[in-house]
Amino acid sequence: MSSNKIRWSSWLPLVPALALLAGILLVPLGKTFVRSVSNPDLTLANYEHLFTDGVTMTVLGRTALTAATVTIAALLLGYPYAYLMTRVSARTRGILLVVVLIPFWTSVMARNFAWIIILQDGGPVQSAFEAVGIDDVVLYGTTAGVTIAMTQVMLPFMVLPLFSTLGAIDRKLLLAARGLGSSPTAAFWKVFWPLSRGGVMAGVMLVFTLSLGFYVTPALLGSPQQSLVAQLLAQRTTLLLDFAAAGALGMVVLVITLVLVVWANRVGGTVSAIGVVATSQPKDR
């Protein structure tokens, strides 16, 4: 009997955290869901509209495409970087790790403002292209510019899980493959790459999922004509005041994200990556 009492009291310190979570997050989200399916009678009309309004599906497709591009770019840049991290001295590795975390600790607005300066018309990137004879490179106000800026913030989420996976691979296997007459390229693709797939999967899932929810970067660097799903959600809420329709869209985005997160956890490795994310700095999502 006394042990039961102890058990109940040991749950007590969790009450404030759970109350806060319920009041600020779960109740508003629950109300959003109820609003999205009531008219005031039970209806799925708001969800049907998402498929038929001609806008939502286009925007969702564009968002998925942007997230996929960011993921591929982050993988192409992050894999060699993470590999390099496993090869250098401990001191250099420390520096490379600090550099990875820079996008985390630069303020969201400062970072996005910096990208506005760099990508704007007449800015340094455009001038650099003009100097080599390529005129009219427009990145500001385009999905390409948004993708570049997003890739920078998302790279740490690719590099960190990859680093922990690549660091655990026994390099003697590569030397063995070389010793048996394999070319460096073949040794990489046949030995190293398959062993690194867990980290690749974790990084890919993490970057793709987080990229779906970006709001500030596309709002500042993109164009309203090429909006991503977060902008559409904001617009339906604050401009159109269509809370029911916005709620339906928000639920779809939330469910897609949570399903991907759960799946990523099953795939493995992502839990630790999210731990890293948690103790680092979240940006912009």
Place this chain on the structure above:
Amino acid sequence: MSSPARTRRRPDTVDPIPWWLKVVGGLVIAFFILPTLFVIPMSFSSATTFQFPPPGFSWRLYENFFTNPVWLDSLGNSFLVASLTAVLATTVGTAAAVALSRLDGRAARFVRTLLMVPIVSPAIVVAVAVYISFLGWRLTGTVTGYVLAHTAIAVPYVLVSVTGALGGFDQRLLKASASLGASPLTSFVRVTLPLISRGVLTGGIFAFIVSFDEVVIALFLRSPLFQTMPVQMYNSVTVEIDPTISAASSLMVVAVTIIFILPLLLRGRAGSRQEPRP
């Protein structure tokens, strides 16, 4: 000179890092660092637009920032909201982390996962849901509203940080202190808290930064009477084209960097404190 034994000890000589890999590494480093560096020269620009490179040197943007009540008020609001958030989130998060460290089983694991939901949910979805609810509760544009919303998203960071610190905590110490007649609260204050203080402090710093730098929810909760610094920065690029944002950005970068480096310095100092005592 190169004996086989030596080559075996240094596989780098057989397996060097290819030059192109170093080039890619250098490019990625530039990609990480360069963008932020553009902010600092911009903040000394004499231009009234965002033109780059700056046409001349001037302190005008900093002068603007520190004399314009709109900027100063938003800075003050951000400090207020972030400080209150840090205190509230650290208290709530530490209590939760300590409780969870003593519980196990399905229910405890579920609660831990549940408390991490704010980190994985897209900020925009949270912002929209919170905004609509807060409209009804008359919390938009209030300090209370900002602090509650920011605390909800900051608690997971405290939870992770304190849980990490609790990893090396020996639960038998609590039994020892209880057997010596200490109440659970006394045990917590005199035994647990000193041992996890660094995790608690780190969590508090994270909570402060999360709030201080939060844009998306802040954009929805703003009112003409109350807005935070990131919101004013957002306005200055979208509505006003006010280059004062360069000064604000530089200050934000410097401030957040200092706050972020604090735990590292503390960790270093605490490490040296673990030297054997006389």
